[in-house]
Every structure is written in C-alpha cells, then in structure tokens.
Amino acid sequence: MKDSPWFARFATRISHLAGHPITFGAAAGLIVLWAAIGPFAGFSDAWQLTVNTATTIVTFLMVFLIQSTQNRDTAALQIKIDELIRATRTARNSLLDLEDHSEEEIRQIREEYEKLASKARSRGNRMET
Structure with missing residues (x-):
C-alpha cells in the first residue's frame, strides 16, 4: 500500500518535531506541571488519569507515525545501497x-x-x- 503524500509529509514532520530537544523540554515541563498540580488536586484519581490517558494516546499515535517514517527511510536507504552494489564491479549482485x-x-x-x-x-x- 502506498502512503498518501500528505500523510508522508505529516508523519515526517511530526517525527522530526518529536525528536527535537525543545519538544522533550516541553514534555518534561508538562510532567513537572502535572506533578506540581498534584497536591492541589489531592492526588485524585482524575489527576492520575489525566496524565495516564494523555501519555497513552500520544504513545499509541506516535508509534504509527514513527513507523511510517522509518519504513520510508529504510526503503530509501535500501535503494541507495542497492545502487552502490549494482554500480560496483566486484560486488555480488545477488545481495541486491x-x-x-x-x-x-x-x-x-x-x-x-x-x-x-x-x-x-x-x-x-x-x-x-
């Protein structure tokens, strides 16, 4: 199955953003904020459920976005390696x-x-x- 162009661009952009240090800092900041709110929320079930639900949803969606990006990157890398094998006279073309x-x-x-x-x-x- 072929990725749609918009999804490929979207997945690549989100994957790059997710790996950025600022994104990590923002996520860490949100966790610190959530922990700081804990005493005011009485460490309630709703307080715990908020972070559990948010992190589960984000993790679930990121798995698919990152896998899509990884699949494209792997396919492109494989084509580049195949071209190097094909272009090298002494290479074993059976490895293509x-x-x-x-x-x-x-x-x-x-x-x-x-x-x-x-x-x-x-x-x-x-x-x-």
Whole structure:
C-alpha cells in the first residue's frame, strides 16, 4: 500500500518535531506541571488519569507515525545501497534483494563475511573478495 503524500509529509514532520530537544523540554515541563498540580488536586484519581490517558494516546499515535517514517527511510536507504552494489564491479549482485531472504540465508551470508573479515584482520590488510 502506498502512503498518501500528505500523510508522508505529516508523519515526517511530526517525527522530526518529536525528536527535537525543545519538544522533550516541553514534555518534561508538562510532567513537572502535572506533578506540581498534584497536591492541589489531592492526588485524585482524575489527576492520575489525566496524565495516564494523555501519555497513552500520544504513545499509541506516535508509534504509527514513527513507523511510517522509518519504513520510508529504510526503503530509501535500501535503494541507495542497492545502487552502490549494482554500480560496483566486484560486488555480488545477488545481495541486491538481501532483505527478502530468509533469516537462515542472511545468517549464512553474514558468516561468510565474518570469515572474510577475520582473514583480513589476521593478515592486517583490507578485506578481499
């Protein structure tokens, strides 16, 4: 399924805002304010329910927004890596769709590269193909 352009822009913008230090400060400030109101509210159930409900709703919605942004970022990164593999003469083009392989196939390929890295380290030189 394809993201709608407005939702993609919205999710990206909200994800970036959520990760901003000012947003963290504002959220921390709201928690401090909520805690300060506690004695005046008698630490009532309604006082507790306010922060519990707000944080649950925000967390629930942020999971989907951040996942949408992460999916797009991952897809773009995968395309860039695929292009580098395709453009490199000595690269293994069979790795272009590695993300679609089974966990076992990926584990086997990783082991091959770990062996190559170990050999290169023992010789003190760059990795060889």
